[in-house]
């Protein structure tokens with residue numbers, strides 16, 4: 003029994019009157035791709051932000067490699083190799099592609115001055131490694147289309163050489179071609195042993211690359227299945243009419259089916 | 261140079277035949293509002309030199325450059341604040357408060373055993389007062405997330421009020437053994453240039469370097485572009501914001517001290533209403549109040565443009581009250597040009 007790289011236990015988060023998360027559990031094994039699905043406002047993004055430290059939890063534990071953590075900001079989770087691509091990208095439109103990829107950690111000369119040639123050189127390398135077709139690292143991000151901006155955000159996250167990557171609806175703005183490339187990138191990252199969580203409303207994408215899928219409904223776990231042992235139809239049913247009582251773990255569901 | 265060649269190489273690698281790199285006149289400095297204002301500045305200068313023949317007289321040019329240096333120095337600091345998406349309305353009052361505190365402290369220390377260092381000590385204390393006001397502004401804005409407009413509007417009133425309370429409305433002259441050095445440092449000449457202009461140029465050079473070549477400078481732009489993104493990527497948003505308000509207040513303090521050297525004394529009504537001219541200078545020079553753009557060249561050109569117009573109107577014998585109206589028109593015109601430019605680029 004290997005330890006999960008990420009384990010979240012009994013997570014509770016409220017925003018005023020809204021109970022966004024009620025006793026939610028999640029685990030992620032090394033090198034695993036987990037799909038996270040659920041209706042709008044089910045709490046998917048909130049759960050991931052609790053994981054990275056963008057939000058502080060009201061209750062529950064977050065364990066990384068079996069150890070309890072208390073991230074106060076995404077900066078701290080990044081130090082442990084956890085990287086998230088936010089639904090709303092989080093880029094600076096007034097700066098160019100190269101600077102955005104290195105936002106907040108520009109390569110330095112003498113520990114003080116930004117080393118521009120090196121920055122653009124490395125940015126170009128990351129983009130071509132990902133086959134992201136941004137025409138120039140000097141282009142201002144606000145002049146890119148939404149899909150390209152998303153590609154830049156993804157390039158940015160991956161350039162940190164993370165151990166865990168969280169994608170929050172990465173394919174929502176992407177063309178068919180760009181989606182294919184992203185799914186390829188995810189498989190490639192998986193081969194390199196990077197564990198990933200992908201939030202998506204497009205089950206097809208998750209079924210193409212995922213190992214396991216987890217369903218949230220109104221802030222509660224309502225199901226957990228191995229992709230190999232479930233169907234899009236069953237998952238849709240869980241999203242629409244799952245209850246905490248019928249949740250089961252992926253193991254239980256597999257045994258029950260057998 | 262290096263940029264051009266590598267960009268060309270990159271373009272041929274990626275298969276994007278419909279997107280190249282913008283031609284040189286549509287990117288970098290040439291595409292910025294600052295470049296347009298430099299052009300406008302040159303045209304207006306030439307036009308004024310035809311209307312008023314005394315204008316290009318070296319004597320007049322030096323006087324003009326001294327006049328805009330005070331606004332220019334503070335416009336540098338104000339530009340930093342504006343790049344982060346903030347605003348500082350308290351600068352005019354900070355100029356006055358710093359000036360009177362410096363004068364009073366200088367006279368006061370001159371009578372103690374530390375009299376021989378009364379001037380440097382007074383300058384230090386004056387600038388520390390200015391820095392402290394900036395720190396309070398910054399803490400309220402960055403930590404308590406109060407609106408910069410409201411905080412600095414309050415601070416405008418507080419500082420002006422304190423200035424009158426301290427001076428009881430009387431003007432404060434510098435005193436002590438080093439008065440002559442004080443005047444030399446604040447109102448003298450260096451290499452034939454008025455000394456405030458020298459401070460302005462040094463300040464602008466430092467600011468340009470910090471903004472473009474240090475991580476701190478890039479963080480200022482990142483915050484102005486998308487504060488949340490900057491925070492998520494680990495930029496110390498609070499610290500940077502507090503820093504720009506401190507820097508802005510200190511430029512105001514310095515300009516206030518310089519101005520009192522020029523006027524011979526610090527009056528309680530020193531620099532009343534200057535905040536608007538200062539912000540106007542920054543904005544005309546290309547600082548965008550929405551945050552994310554601006555720079556030292558723009559701040560200087562904006563300040564210079566305002567002064568050149570004022571001076572030109574005086575020399576041409578026009579009613580100097582026109583100045584205010586014309587500056588207003590230029591601000592709006594600059595905003596229109598900026599809008600048209602970004603529409604075309606998009």
Ligand SMILES: Nc1ncnc2c1ncn2[C@@H]1O[C@H](COP(=O)(O)OP(=O)(O)OP(=O)(O)O)[C@@H](O)[C@H]1O
Nearest residue numbers: 017020022040041042043044045046047048049089
């Ligand atoms: N910062 C916030 N302040 C207040 N309420 C919030 C905040 N963030 C999320 N919520 C609330 O928490 C609930 C869960 O939101 P969340 O964004 O996690 O949903 P989601 O599953 O990601 O939905 P979507 O598919 O639309 O992205 C919603 O009811 C939302 O209104």
Ligand SMILES: [Mg+2]
Nearest residue numbers: 046047048089
């Ligand atoms: Mg979401």
